[in-house]
Amino acid sequence: MEKNPKYGPAAQTPQQRAYVLAQMQATQPNVHKAVTEYVAQLYRRYVDGELSWQDVCTLREATQT
Numbered sequence: 001m002e003k004n005p006k007y008g009p010a011a012q013t014p015q016q017r018a019y020v021l022a023q024m025q026a027t028q029p030n031v032h033k034a035v036t037e038y039v040a041q042l043y044r045r046y047v048d049g050e051l052s053w054q055d056v057c058t059l060r061e062a063t064q065t
Helices: 014-027 039-048 053-063
Strands: none
Touching: 014 039, 039 053
16 A cells, blocks of 8 residues: 555554544543534544545634634
């Protein structure tokens, strides 16, 4: 599998991205505790490889303003 620079070196597969997301949620619970359905959908799209983490953050922040 060719590495995609869109993702970090430890987040190339859906399993790795799910693990990275779980670690972020565990270490930053105040950021991830009030997850709306829209944000949960963004997280699923990140794990599926449709969005980069930067895309998720940008879209998530756009809904909070």
